[in-house]
Amino acid sequence: MDDSGFSTMLARLSEKSRDEYYNPYTKFTWPDTVPEDQWWMNPDYLTVSGTVLIDDEKTLKALARYETVNFFSLHVHGIRELMIEVAKRIHTPDFAEYNEYLHHFIGEENAHMWFFAEFCHRYTGGIYPEAASPLRREGFGNLWDDVIVFSRILIFEEIFDYYNSRMGKDQLIPDILREIHAAHHHDESRHVAFGKQLVKRLYDRALAADPDRREEIEKYVKDYMTYSVRSLYNPQIFRDCGVGNPLAVRREALSHPVREAFHVKLMTRVDRFFVAAGIFSTSWGTEHVSA
Numbered sequence: 523m524d525d526s527g528f529s530t531m532l533a534r535l536s537e538k539s540r541d542e543y544y545n546p547y548t549k550f551t552w553p554d555t556v557p558e559d560q561w562w563m564n565p566d567y568l569t570v571s572g573t574v575l576i577d578d579e580k581t582l583k584a585l586a587r588y589e590t591v592n593f594f595s596l597h598v599h600g601i602r603e604l605m606i607e608v609a610k611r612i613h614t615p616d617f618a619e620y621n622e623y624l625h626h627f628i629g630e631e632n633a634h635m636w637f638f639a640e641f642c643h644r645y646t647g648g649i650y651p652e653a654a655s656p657l658r659r660e661g662f663g664n665l666w667d668d669v670i671v672f673s674r675i676l677i678f679e680e681i682f683d684y685y686n687s688r689m690g691k692d693q694l695i696p697d698i699l700r701e702i703h704a705a706h707h708h709d710e711s712r713h714v715a716f717g718k719q720l721v722k723r724l725y726d727r728a729l730a731a732d733p734d735r736r737e738e739i740e741k742y743v744k745d746y747m748t749y750s751v752r753s754l755y756n757p758q759i760f761r762d763c764g765v766g767n768p769l770a771v772r773r774e775a776l777s778h779p780v781r782e783a784f785h786v787k788l789m790t791r792v793d794r795f796f797v798a799a800g801i802f803s804t805s806w807g808t809e810h811v812s813a
Contacts, residue, residue, distance in 0.1 A: 528719055532623050535712050539626035546633035553698055556645045561694050562590040567685060569755050572780030575771050584763035592756045594638040595649035600678045601635040607671045623716060630709045637702055650758060657746055665728035666735055672724055673743050676717040677750055680792040683710040722799045743796065744806045751785045
């Protein structure tokens with residue numbers, strides 16, 4: 523295998539991480555308060571957007587606040603997991619060639635975890651607790667475990683970058699939120715570029731060594747994509763904004779045709795990658811039905 527292109531990309535990404543480094547603890551000017559009468563998330567991106575499940579603007583603005591807390595909480599929990607998994611692999615023989623960039627990666631993700639949590643603790647009383655995942659996290663065999671870990675990371679990054687890239691330019695939301703989204707998007711563009719190349723390499727290596735688990739791995743990754751979408755619909759956000767029967771609202775929102783179409787749109791970029799890389803035999807989008 524000619525690794526010259528991948529090595530060049532790693533060197534370029536490491537150089538960009540060095541050149542574009544910022545101190546997260548001094549980067550932001552934190553306001554005393556964030557007005558609750560402003561949209562903390564553009565209403566077009568709320569989990570009930572396109573439905574008539576909630577039509578009161580005051581309630582929708584409250585939902586935007588709590589969805590922002592949930593969104594940032596998912597970041598914190600997801601980043602913590604990915605940092606643990608990357609730290610397990612750095613400076614091991616199979617990942618030796620990635621060491622320098624993985625150090626930048628861990629440093630940048632640590633910064634992200636801090637500023638997402640800092641916003642929540644300053645303005646909302648803290649983050650939501652982590653929900654237990656129904657999906658097992660390891661036990662596929664070392665090579666396939668690597669594929670699973672970095673596929674999860676890639677899915678996580680692609681979902682949140684979809685929102686970050688849009689909220690980071692959105693004049694409707696408060697300045698501090700726009701700045702946080704923009705800072706995260708700036709770093710994630712590098713992480714996604716690295717992640718796609720790495721997942722493909724790890725997959726090809728695992729497939730050559732153990733081809734019998736291919737279908738099992740495809741199913742797992744697709745299930746994780748579905749789980750990730752569902753995590754955006756935390757029933758607690760509906761309770762906290764005062765919606766009656768929050769579990770029913772969550773179910774209706776998840777299964778609404780407009781929302782299902784949005785889920786496919788949200789996942790399009792990473793779905794196409796998995797198909798093009800040969801990891802999926804069929805698109806997640808063609809099979810997806812909210813449960």
